[in-house]
Amino acid sequence: MKKLYLMLLLLPLVAQAQQDTTEKKNEFSGSINYQSRLHYFGRTDSARSSGLFPLLGYTFKNGIYGQLTAVFVKNPSTPYNYTGGSAEAGYRFEGKKFEGNLFVSKFFYSEESPLVQSALKAQTGLNLSLKNKYVNLNGGVDLKFSDQTDFGVTLGLDHLFAMPIKGWDNSAIAIMPSATLNAGTQRFTNSYIKRGNFLGIPMSQEKTEQVEKFSVLAYEFSAPLVLVSGKFNGYVIPSFVVPQNLMDEEQGEPMFYVTLGLGFRL
Numbered sequence: 001m002k003k004l005y006l007m008l009l010l011l012p013l014v015a016q017a018q019q020d021t022t023e024k025k026n027e028f029s030g031s032i033n034y035q036s037r038l039h040y041f042g043r044t045d046s047a048r049s050s051g052l053f054p055l056l057g058y059t060f061k062n063g064i065y066g067q068l069t070a071v072f073v074k075n076p077s078t079p080y081n082y083t084g085g086s087a088e089a090g091y092r093f094e095g096k097k098f099e100g101n102l103f104v105s106k107f108f109y110s111e112e113s114p115l116v117q118s119a120l121k122a123q124t125g126l127n128l129s130l131k132n133k134y135v136n137l138n139g140g141v142d143l144k145f146s147d148q149t150d151f152g153v154t155l156g157l158d159h160l161f162a163m164p165i166k167g168w169d170n171s172a173i174a175i176m177p178s179a180t181l182n183a184g185t186q187r188f189t190n191s192y193i194k195r196g197n198f199l200g201i202p203m204s205q206e207k208t209e210q211v212e213k214f215s216v217l218a219y220e221f222s223a224p225l226v227l228v229s230g231k232f233n234g235y236v237i238p239s240f241v242v243p244q245n246l247m248d249e250e251q252g253e254p255m256f257y258v259t260l261g262l263g264f265r266l
Contacts, residue, residue: 024061031055031233031263038073040116041182041218042243042252047075049115055263063092065101073115084109084118100128116250119146119188127154135159138180144188151214152184171229180220186211189247216244235261 033053038044051074057067070085090103103125109118125142140154158178165171189211222239237259243252 026061027059027265029057029059029263029265031261033259033261035257035259037255037257038115039241039252039255039257042241042255043116043246043250044252045115047077049073049075052080059092065090065092071115073113082110083113083115097132098128098130100126102126117188121145125152146188148187150185150187152182154180154182156180168229171227174226175223177223178221182217182220183215184217185214186217186245186247189250210247218243231264231266233263233265
């Protein structure tokens, strides 16, 4: 899901490379996104699932927005099945030196969902990027609500290289290498184990202390490549994630995965 948010912030920046000024206006947008390996901070299910994420959104020119996302999961034993979705509302803001968003998200998952994040019920937070010509500094804080509440922090670096495409009107291409550190508590792990009908497994005091401890959850590196042409866009995001502080019940390993997307903005 985080890759979808990245595109929502990146696409307007690429569009600015198409022309000298970009007039703000109400905007309807949509996209279809594919991720080759589903994970949550590097934590995965046992089925090596991939996913499709259709997304529809509307942004008012004052920055207030809303969006809906559906989640379809595929693994070697099953075809694509609807397993959940999310509804998000928030406010995007931008200045000469910064940009970001405030958001509130509500999640909907089926009882059979294999996704680790299916224990989450809602999330709220703030993302902020400080821009300069050398490297952008990114940060975010959030609260994740399952049967308990987790606190998370994101820190990152990136740099946008964008240019118009000569001979191709209203078109631009960009790449944005980035590195991100994700940290937080892991109470959602207990909630996920309970959702998976592991109630017979005793929760030791050591385990409880571990999920409540604030620690690094994952390092992630990516290089989004984006093409914008008129009202349409496409992107490829190769990524590498390295999970940290996995617990006994969790599955995860350093992995490479790719996110692909096609979208429009009207």
